[in-house]
Amino acid sequence: MSSIPYWRLSGFYFFYFAFVGAFSPYWSLYLQSLSFDAVQIGVLMSLLLVTRMFSPVLWGWLADHVGKRVRVMQIAALCSLASFCGFFGGESFAWIFLVMLTMSFFWSASLPLMEAITLSHLGDRTEKYGRIRSWGSVGFVLAVIGVGYLLEFASIVWLLWAVLGLKLGIVFFSYQLSEREVIQYSTGLDSIRQIYAHPEVVIFLLSSLLMLFAHGAYYTFYSIHLADNGYSKGAIGWLWAIAVLSEIGVFFVMPWLLRRFRVKMILIISFACAMLRFILIGYWVESPAVMVMAQVLHAVTYGAHHVAAMMVVHRYFHGRHQAKGQALYTSIAYGVGGTIGAVSSGYCWEWLGAEDTFFISAAAALTGLMLLVWRFK
Numbered sequence: 001m002s003s004i005p006y007w008r009l010s011g012f013y014f015f016y017f018a019f020v021g022a023f024s025p026y027w028s029l030y031l032q033s034l035s036f037d038a039v040q041i042g043v044l045m046s047l048l049l050v051t052r053m054f055s056p057v058l059w060g061w062l063a064d065h066v067g068k069r070v071r072v073m074q075i076a077a078l079c080s081l082a083s084f085c086g087f088f089g090g091e092s093f094a095w096i097f098l099v100m101l102t103m104s105f106f107w108s109a110s111l112p113l114m115e116a117i118t119l120s121h122l123g124d125r126t127e128k129y130g131r132i133r134s135w136g137s138v139g140f141v142l143a144v145i146g147v148g149y150l151l152e153f154a155s156i157v158w159l160l161w162a163v164l165g166l167k168l169g170i171v172f173f174s175y176q177l178s179e180r181e182v183i184q185y186s187t188g189l190d191s192i193r194q195i196y197a198h199p200e201v202v203i204f205l206l207s208s209l210l211m212l213f214a215h216g217a218y219y220t221f222y223s224i225h226l227a228d229n230g231y232s233k234g235a236i237g238w239l240w241a242i243a244v245l246s247e248i249g250v251f252f253v254m255p256w257l258l259r260r261f262r263v264k265m266i267l268i269i270s271f272a273c274a275m276l277r278f279i280l281i282g283y284w285v286e287s288p289a290v291m292v293m294a295q296v297l298h299a300v301t302y303g304a305h306h307v308a309a310m311m312v313v314h315r316y317f318h319g320r321h322q323a324k325g326q327a328l329y330t331s332i333a334y335g336v337g338g339t340i341g342a343v344s345s346g347y348c349w350e351w352l353g354a355e356d357t358f359f360i361s362a363a364a365a366l367t368g369l370m371l372l373v374w375r376f377k
Helices: 006-033 038-053 055-066 069-089 093-122 126-153 158-174 192-196 199-214 216-228 233-260 263-283 288-296 298-316 319-351 354-375
Strands: none
Touching (some): 006 093, 006 126, 006 216, 038 055, 038 216, 038 319, 055 069, 055 319, 069 093, 069 158, 093 126, 093 319, 126 298, 199 216, 199 263, 199 298, 199 319, 199 354, 216 233, 216 319, 216 354, 233 298, 263 354
């Protein structure tokens, strides 16, 4: 581990996902405090995902083209911080829309570039990825619990200051990283279009799109769903934390799981657990015990799925295509899938209600499972 910049990589993940832990669960509550309705909230929250349709591809292409992944990520992180400051300048829907769109364009670049940088540093030691990535989960847990209790006693506007501090941490650690020479593989010389068109890659990307579509309602309305059913902000924070604590656990056992199970089997189990999880959230929200059980399943629906997905991307996209491969996965899964899931969940929430919205999420997970069983090898 001595040749790997373990703490610098881990520090970036810590603050990146601490930002997610402070932003994703509570930002919809902040938007609700500005008197936006469910459709407006769904549209605004989807901007984090809309930009992932094109932003990672653009930034990934630029990073691979100039061969300076770290420098490109640093610029994106700094611009994301600067644009976030715009939230202090107004509260109208149009203004919030513009600021979220700008911030998200730069923010969307960071993670796929960081994944490529981390895997370049690891080389053949990809089994260590989960341990480094787990620090992101630790950051998420601390942020989601801390901000939850902060908002119990302070105005929701303090969320802006908490997130700003975490943004500063992202920028700081991005400037602690150094460039890593890209190892060229023979397959790295293949046309990127040939890789995109590979049947295994197509099926994998479609299933990933469906998994993130299924999570759209969860990331957008889960906190509101809990609050509407009598849960305090502190309890909401703990439920989010339980999910990520479970995720941390699975990151540490993934090397063992990957040695004993095929990636296909791990992906199939993650989709099956997603079906169960969203049904539980939709129909048994009144039971805290069931909500805890549903959040524990996050270990599989996100943690195991994410690590398995990274192994698939790393398998097919080598050398000079590595950043583009990470960008493509982010754009298709989080961008297209997450955006459609978030926007459609807003309309479903208004017209059908919470139960049917989460049932649709479960149905999407079932479709992804069937695709994997049918064609993925």
